[in-house]
Amino acid sequence: MSITITGMTKRFGQTEVLRGIDLGVERGELVALLGPSGSGKTTLLKIIAGLEWPDRGQLDVDGQDWLQLAARDRRIGFVFQHYALFPHMKVRDNIAFGLTVRPRAERPGKAVIAAKVDELMRLLQIDQLGDRYPAQLSGGQRQRVALGRALAIEPKVLLLDEPFGALDAAIRRDLRRWLREVHEATGSTTIFVTHDQEEAFELADRVVVMGAGRIEQIGHADAIHDHPASPFVARFMGATVELPVRLQAGRAEAQGLDLSALPRRALADGPARLLVRPGDIVPLADAEGPWHVVSRVSTGAELRLLCRHPDVGEVESVLPRRGSAGAALVPGAAVRLRIEAGTLFPTERRETDLHTPRSEPLRMETSR
Ligand SMILES: Nc1ncnc2c1ncn2[C@@H]1O[C@H](COP(=O)(O)OP(=O)(O)OP(=O)(O)O)[C@@H](O)[C@H]1O
Ligand SMILES: [Mg+2]
Numbered sequence: 001m002s003i004t005i006t007g008m009t010k011r012f013g014q015t016e017v018l019r020g021i022d023l024g025v026e027r028g029e030l031v032a033l034l035g036p037s038g039s040g041k042t043t044l045l046k047i048i049a050g051l052e053w054p055d056r057g058q059l060d061v062d063g064q065d066w067l068q069l070a071a072r073d074r075r076i077g078f079v080f081q082h083y084a085l086f087p088h089m090k091v092r093d094n095i096a097f098g099l100t101v102r103p104r105a106e107r108p109g110k111a112v113i114a115a116k117v118d119e120l121m122r123l124l125q126i127d128q129l130g131d132r133y134p135a136q137l138s139g140g141q142r143q144r145v146a147l148g149r150a151l152a153i154e155p156k157v158l159l160l161d162e163p164f165g166a167l168d169a170a171i172r173r174d175l176r177r178w179l180r181e182v183h184e185a186t187g188s189t190t191i192f193v194t195h196d197q198e199e200a201f202e203l204a205d206r207v208v209v210m211g212a213g214r215i216e217q218i219g220h221a222d223a224i225h226d227h228p229a230s231p232f233v234a235r236f237m238g239a240t241v242e243l244p245v246r247l248q249a250g251r252a253e254a255q256g257l258d259l260s261a262l263p264r265r266a267l268a269d270g271p272a273r274l275l276v277r278p279g280d281i282v283p284l285a286d287a288e289g290p291w292h293v294v295s296r297v298s299t300g301a302e303l304r305l306l307c308r309h310p311d312v313g314e315v316e317s318v319l320p321r322r323g324s325a326g327a328a329l330v331p332g333a334a335v336r337l338r339i340e341a342g343t344l345f346p347t348e349r350r351e352t353d354l355h356t357p358r359s360e361p362l363r364m365e366t367s368r
Helices: 041-049 090-100 110-123 139-152 167-187 195-205 221-224 229-234 351-352
Strands: 003-012 015-025 030-034 056-060 076-079 157-161 189-194 204-212 212-221 241-248 251-253 270-276 279-285 291-298 302-309 313-320 332-337 341-348
Touching: 003 041, 015 041, 015 056, 015 212, 030 139, 030 195, 041 076, 041 157, 041 189, 076 139, 090 110, 090 139, 090 313, 110 139, 139 167, 157 212, 167 195, 189 195, 195 221, 204 229, 204 279, 212 221, 212 229, 229 270, 229 341, 229 351, 279 313, 291 332
Parallel strands: 030 189, 030 204, 076 157, 157 189
Antiparallel strands: 003 015, 003 056, 204 212, 241 251, 241 270, 270 341, 279 332, 291 302, 302 313
């Protein structure tokens, strides 16, 4: 099923939770909604599921107006973060639930349901667990039963709201790989909510970055990583260091910064800000440099250096401990900073950061 959302808004009291969402999801696509807590991800998912209604906007699924359809008529599979299985039902009955509660006329026969459940348990790799109760399962196994229950009704659309949120990192990685396989096997159009970047990028065909009720950027992992469309996305993607620069004939310049790795761009002259990841900042010992090292911490693999400029303040840089010219970078050492990659944005007030810039951002790429 293809899903088309247009102009969707939603308020709870005074809070604008969705501020005009436009989003298309292709049939069979796996899309991740990625965004910080409170950005409206669950609300959007609930509207698609029919558990919440928008104030304005449209929700079309294969050309049908789903806002006119009750939740039970939408054939949605929904898995929540803290999914409650029925504790008094065995695994196989939990999975079969959505089929057994159908009206008599639509309900498949017992043998058909049993075969379906067996097939799903094989797919989910829980085929030995059919006779256990939820309390006798690990967290990862429970999540798989929850997914089995969602998949049993052959959903037109599968909605997953942080389904692995409560699990530890290693199990999450396993389940992620496995969910990708299940998605390929079933082909259901899937929307997956997470606030874990790695999870979103590894799983999804496309990632939708949400911030404060708006879509900030839609794209593939590399594009969002290298070309954040707004300062919000840049910061969310780890570019936490902001440096004031001046644009001059297409080049960014600032005292004490080596910006020669950034290619020349056709941009207007004037002040701008450069958003950079700490890992893309390399301090270089330089007796003339206006920056100096304030602190130095080794985590074994990495060296974390804090450098200070009298006007700009402190910035963090992270470099590999081995092989780096880190030996000279001791507290007190004068340095300049070489910037390996970053994104330029016009200088503007912070409050406007949450708005998607309609114009193209001023981008820079590395030539790495
Ligand atoms: N039923 C409700 N009544 C009032 N406010 C609500 C309701 N549901 C959600 N909100 C508010 O709407 C905003 C968005 O909530 P939502 O649950 O969609 O965020 P989220 O992106 O899923 O966050 P998280 O990552 O924490 O799950 C929050 O500020 C939340 O407090
Ligand atoms: Mg949520």
